[in-house]
Amino acid sequence: MNERLRPRDLAILAEETPSAPAHNATVEIFECADSGFDHDRLVELIRDRISFVPRYRQRLQQVPGRFANPIWVDDEHFDLAYHVRRSALPRPGTHDQLRELVGRIVSRPLDRTRPLWEMYLVEGLAGGRVALLSKAHQVLVDGVETVDLGQLLLDVSPEPKLLGADPWQPRPRPSSAALLVEAARDSVTQPRTVLDAARGTTGALLRTGESAAGTAGRVLGGLAGRRPQRAGALGGPLSQQRRVVTVETRLEDYRRVRDVHGGTINDVILATVTGGLRAWLMTRDESLRGFRRVRAVVPVSVIDTELEATSLGSQIAAHYVDLPVGEASPVVRLHQVSYSFQAHKETGRGVAANRLAGIAGFAPTTFHAIGSRLAAREVRRGYQVSVTNVPGPQSALYAAGARMVASYPVHPLVQGHPLAVGVTSYDGGVFYGITADRDQLPDAELLGTCLTEALDELLDTVNGGRSRAPRGRRGQAKPARPARPRGSRP
Template sequence: MKHLSGLDATFLHTETPETPMHVGGLHVLELPSGYKGDFYEDVKAHVQSRMHLSEVFTRKLALMPFELSNPVWVDDDDVDLDYHVRRVTLPRPGSSRQLEQYVARLHSTLLDRSRPLWEFFVIDGLQGGRVALYSKLHHAGIDGQAGAAFAEAIMDLTPEPRVIKAPRQMARRNRYQLGVAELAGAALTNTLQQYVKLVKTFPDMARAVKSLVVPQPTNQAGSLWKLPKNLNLLGPRTPLNVAITNQRAYAVRSIPLAEVKQIGKRLGASLNDVVLGLCAGALRHYLSDHGKLPRKPLTAAIPVTLREPGDTTSNNQVSMTVMTLATDVADPIERIKAIAESSAATKSLMGSIKAAIPTDFPSFGAPWLMSGLASMYGRSRFADRLPPVANVVISNVPGAPVPLYFAGAKLLTYYPVSIPSHGMALNMTVQSYNGMLDFGLIACRRAVPDVDDIADYLVEEHRALLAKVKALDTPATAAEGVPASPPAKAAAARPRKTPARKTASRKTVARKPAARKTATA
């Protein structure tokens, strides 16, 4: 058995029917030329041959008696692939909107906790003869960085799947669950170990608290302590900040990575700063349309990894910070500059306390209490009345820079599917893949039924921002009294165009489900 950390178990204890705690991905796949086989059967065979490469496939939960302590992971030596890998056929015409709606429906249902916490859906019937793969994994066993490592186990770099050595045959134990005494003993031992870990972190936690309030020499009367700059604890109320249902709405878009990097380089901002700026512009447009844009800037909850480089353990090592989105600034360039300033302050703050943030902590007697409080919070609709800690969740996950293949088919997209929650009904997650930024917007359908509009505004914001950045480099004309740059230098300064991607209008993109919904200049 393997104990869940306190952070891992929190995703289980706070899960309710309205807030499923699983993450996933949507991949549109291009089958090999002349393919005549049954891709669903190929996927099952492919997964069967790779299951031993990741413990996510073969571990399940064993619950503690009376839920007095966190569950443990145990091996399941009888995984039912016909249950975990399923086939879905879209009705005609098999549009991209139909695909998004079906994925939203699949993402709204809880995973079966008596089985390993993952499901794959092979979706056919798409226009153009392509297929899609929707994956669904519980957040209790995986975060963004661990998800990238999981993908490496099942993906390949060439159309021909690499040869995987078969696992060593192990004797089957035929034990569906562990005994009560065995579980109780394990719970007690693990709780004591967690208390020891917590005590050992006290010195780091003390230093972190001290770094939050730094003494400042001053000749004026008053406090000698100064809080960090740009520390914004609460966001304004918006239609996004309500209690949610289990119904979901989902939309995807893609933006060329090179163009986003070009914007960041010209403005002296990071890639993540530009992503936040694009999301901020889309939300500003959306709320303005509804007459709900607050004067106070929106804030975003941003996941921050706590992993050491090279750590691919299948668990959660992540924390959360809050940043301003500067939605009170109308100009997109000035908005990104404000976000970059806030980002620098936040990174400095997180750098000083990162080592002291615990991911494992004792929770003896807490699981049933946490579950009860999570259910009560949702049903009481406190989120409709309390000020939000943040207005939206925005996450940026680095992915593969080269094409990947799954069961011989080429991945054309890598759209993330994440988690909205009470008080933050919209989650905007982006993953880089093969020269593109793939955005997945998941929301409560009751709170944000028109999430597709936000996705469109995201694309429009990128195009407008790219045009403004290019205009900054446009030489003044002779009519303005400033000589133009020599042709050779002007050509050298001109941004390099992204190859092999055609510009598509908004309506044209919406009619092509099998291709990415891209934004180009």
């Protein structure tokens, strides 16, 4: 029996548009001078591990007449070479060139007639490095039935543990008659099947009508000589193109701030995002008008039996934070962010960062996928930006012998929200991935610079341990250390 698409996943498909493709991406950088890591070895590695995520060889099949939700079926023409692609930058490739390439690739929706994922090995980076860009649709990686393939490709040592590719044979595609019979059976045993399918079809038609009406309105406005009204830096209609900005900082810097001012690493990261947004908004025409606080949705890991279980040992819940971008003091911003999380900490539901970092494989890719699904579901509750911070392992990981030195999450954008921020900590680094609409936010690169300057602001308050810790956990002040190297934006 084939697995049927769940109602929430059907809603994700119905809400997806060319200007808001619903896939997550990750950009990982590898040192491969001595490992021989290339496209052929990547294909071999994926062929060896893909059996652990069977859905990566399945595609969606509609039921005739849409009497029930689509089902997952084996792709009889599955071609690994189609999904694992090779690209290159002109040597020596710069990180600016890599970001431009990533922005173009993540702008393109996935082909729904095939398994909903792609990977690109990008060669030619300066220093003999390569980049691995992976894309996976939100309905493919739900954290319940399927984790991200990237979680399975990395090893803790340079010697890969090859498990042996399975002799996979696709199951025959069910006939139209079989699909209808199965849908009829589900309508009896699971009465919500037909109702969910009807709701999904009606919702898709309504959204299509809304999209057409919006397009017509923009056309008429242009004919009348009026430009469409923009909603500012953190709102407005999306184009079909993206900008991707990456920022690398060091975990030790966040620990220094935490040890003096208290709170958690997550609090310091969010305070850094707050300071970065503040400085960036002040450079724009709207300055801080209407942005004294920025409403952010921050997915957090919890233990809660009332929420949908995942295969990662915890559930994901939405936490809302009003980021105090109107506050001039970096320490007060940190205290306000920390206080906003105090109630969450006191519930006892929170999951410690070291527990998340200890999950087998590189779990941040899966957590980011779940976080983006949550942000899409919560969009009607009126937030302005999503910020997903996931702790990863603090030791080196390898793919086919090549050491991973950086990992940047690239979150999808939802309609009306031209900015999303993902953060991954790994092996002593804290890596920001900023996804921005290319037309709405042409100055997104400046936000990356503002983030590093916001962290510098916090570090300037640490020297000498002058500040007191906020309510909650109090850290012990450490002696001042030599100035750190500035965070780079690769």
